[in-house]
Amino acid sequence: MTERVTPSRAGGLITLGAADALWAGLTAGRAVPTASAAFTGFPARARAGYVLLGGCVVATVEAGGGRWSVVEAEVRRAAAELNAMAMDRRDLVRIGPFRDGAKQEHPEETPLRWRRRIARELQERDEPERADGRLCHLAGIDWRRMLVEQTRDRTTRAWWLPRAVVRLLDAAEHTETRWLQAVRTRRTGTTVTEPPSHHRQARTVDIPQTTGPDRPAAPLRPYNEELKGHLYSVLSRKPGTSRKVAGWACAVCRTAPAAVLDHCHEHGYVRAPLCQSCNTQERPDHLYSNHIRVADHYRRLFHTHTADWLRHWHRCPGCRARTTLPLPHLAAWTAHTACRPLRPTHRDPGSSRGRKPCGALRVSWTGGHHAPGSCRFTVAVDLCPSGEHRVLAHVPYREAAERFRTWLAETVPAVAAEAGPDRLDDLPTRIRPVVADTGSEGLALF
Numbered sequence: 001m002t003e004r005v006t007p008s009r010a011g012g013l014i015t016l017g018a019a020d021a022l023w024a025g026l027t028a029g030r031a032v033p034t035a036s037a038a039f040t041g042f043p044a045r046a047r048a049g050y051v052l053l054g055g056c057v058v059a060t061v062e063a064g065g066g067r068w069s070v071v072e073a074e075v076r077r078a079a080a081e082l083n084a085m086a087m088d089r090r091d092l093v094r095i096g097p098f099r100d101g102a103k104q105e106h107p108e109e110t111p112l113r114w115r116r117r118i119a120r121e122l123q124e125r126d127e128p129e130r131a132d133g134r135l136c137h138l139a140g141i142d143w144r145r146m147l148v149e150q151t152r153d154r155t156t157r158a159w160w161l162p163r164a165v166v167r168l169l170d171a172a173e174h175t176e177t178r179w180l181q182a183v184r185t186r187r188t189g190t191t192v193t194e195p196p197s198h199h200r201q202a203r204t205v206d207i208p209q210t211t212g213p214d215r216p217a218a219p220l221r222p223y224n225e226e227l228k229g230h231l232y233s234v235l236s237r238k239p240g241t242s243r244k245v246a247g248w249a250c251a252v253c254r255t256a257p258a259a260v261l262d263h264c265h266e267h268g269y270v271r272a273p274l275c276q277s278c279n280t281q282e283r284p285d286h287l288y289s290n291h292i293r294v295a296d297h298y299r300r301l302f303h304t305h306t307a308d309w310l311r312h313w314h315r316c317p318g319c320r321a322r323t324t325l326p327l328p329h330l331a332a333w334t335a336h337t338a339c340r341p342l343r344p345t346h347r348d349p350g351s352s353r354g355r356k357p358c359g360a361l362r363v364s365w366t367g368g369h370h371a372p373g374s375c376r377f378t379v380a381v382d383l384c385p386s387g388e389h390r391v392l393a394h395v396p397y398r399e400a401a402e403r404f405r406t407w408l409a410e411t412v413p414a415v416a417a418e419a420g421p422d423r424l425d426d427l428p429t430r431i432r433p434v435v436a437d438t439g440s441e442g443l444a445l446f
Contacts, residue, residue: 013061013069016040022072023053023140026079031087032165033145035137039070042136043117046070050179052139053078054085055171057179082140085164090296092148092160093280097123114138114169118147122159139172141165167256167277174246174257220249220257227270229317232263235270250275252282252305252312266326266369267318282309284328292328294361298336310408310415323408323419324401327369334400335363335379337407342392343381359390365397372397 014022016039027034032054035041044051046060046068056078063069096119117136137143148160227235235241241261248258251272258273262282274282281300285293301309313329314320324330345355359381367375375397381390409416 012071012073013063014072014075015063016046016060016068016070019051019070019072019075022075023079026076027082030083032082032085032168033142034082034140035142038137038140044137049183052172052176054082054139054141055168055175056081057175078140082168085168087162087164089146089162091163093163093166093277094158094160094283094285095166095280096159097157114143114173118143118159122149138169141169143169163277163281166280167275170256170259170276177246221247222254223248223251223258223272225272225315227261227272228315230270231268232261232270233268235261245273248273250278252278252308262312264313264316264319264326267316269316269318271312271315282312284332286328290366291362291364292332292335294332294335294363298332302333302337307412307415310412314415314419320419321421322401323405323416323421325404327365327375327397330397330400330404331363331365331377333404334377334395335361338395338400338403339379339393342379344390367397369397372401 019039020037020041023038024034024036038044038053039046039051049060051058051060051070053075056074058070058074058078060068060070095115117138121136143161143165146161146165149157150160151157245258245261250256250258252274256275256277259276260274260279262271262274262279263269264271281297285295285297313325316326319325325333343357343361344359346358347355361379362382363377363379365375365377369375377393377395377397377400379392379395381392405416408419
């Protein structure tokens with residue numbers, strides 16, 4: 001039976017049952033679906049002194065007799081911030097499963113761990129003897145109503161959530177970490193000057209400016225190339241690296257807290273700390289080890305946010321010296337940009353232009369970046385009405401790299417001016433060898 005919300009009393013406190021009803025009523029029908037038991041359902045942490053709602057921390061108060069309450073105004077404020085969030089359900093981010101997920105560091109003071117919770121529940125869904133029967137929400141959000149599950153070859157599956165929700169949950173995890181750090185600081189001797197305060201987040205979920213029980217937490221610091229020229233294999237083994245990364249703002253969007261160190265897989269150099277959302281957006285959408293599905297997010301990478309992403313990729317000294325991109329990214333650029341005029345279209349009565357690209361664009365390659373003379377891209381369209389698996393072009397690696405250099409100079413001249421084998425002043429003294437062309441007269445950069 002749902003508890004009725006009564007007018008504010010006793011300092012604006014309402015019971016957890018009333019808070020559940022208030023939260024569900026205020027957020028009903030909004031862009032982000034919410035859970036009906038945000039305060040009383042697992043994994044709400046009312047007895048821990050707080051409940052996480054979206055990107056906000058709402059403090060709980062013990063009213064005596066084992067009963068807990070919250071301030072009604074804080075629940076309304078958290079609902080208003082969540083309701084103001086826009087969400088595009090077509091802009092999806094893959095959240096798992098990933099083979100290296102078990103290697104990721106998770107601070108012990110972050111109980112949310114929303115990726116781990118989703119993975120555990122989905123993996124145990126088909127094993128009733130392992131499931132505990134508790135359907136968990138995440139920060140008051142009903143993530144199941146937004147989850148997209150895709151299966152390939154009837155065996156390999158992937159889970160996806162809207163990008164806005166991923167950023168919101170990342171911000172919530174960051175907020176909870178700061179909250180618990182502040183609680184721990186208070187317990188070890190910091191004087192409490194005021195009761196726990198509400199997480200006053202900005203209108204967008206990308207700016208997690210959190211406040212803790214004692215004082216505002218330190219703001220995220222901008223990334224100023226502090227890790228320039230460092231090898232990922234070295235930094236990833238140093239203790240405390242994850243904690244240091246979490247203190248930076250994402251080097252691409254510059255608003256969300258960084259969560260990972262993005263690095264070049266061809267040369268091994270660290271590019272910059274990124275948030276999970278930007279790191280997922282940057283990751284090529286591999287179908288197989290040498291196939292890429294050219295999805296809609298490449299429009300952001302190579303059109304609307306071109307300068308930011310090219311500058312980010314060229315933080316790798318090897319890529320900057322070659323004036324090109326890592327092989328998967330260059331393959332995606334070749335298919336999405338250089339071969340765009342070759343993609344077939346068909347009539348679309350619902351479009352103002354009357355035509356739209358058909359099928360699913362895909363690019364594959366033979367060989368690798370270690371032998372650029374024999375490497376070749378194949379651009380194709382799958383599921384095209386005029387012929388499934390229709391091949392549009394075969395592009396040699398060298399030709400694709402040269403096209404990219406020309407396009408880079410025309411599109412982002414500032415980035416192009418800093419690239420090339422003659423721009424070696426700021427490279428590390430002992431640079432890791434970049435791609436060698438064994439088919440030419442010497443082992444030189446190309």
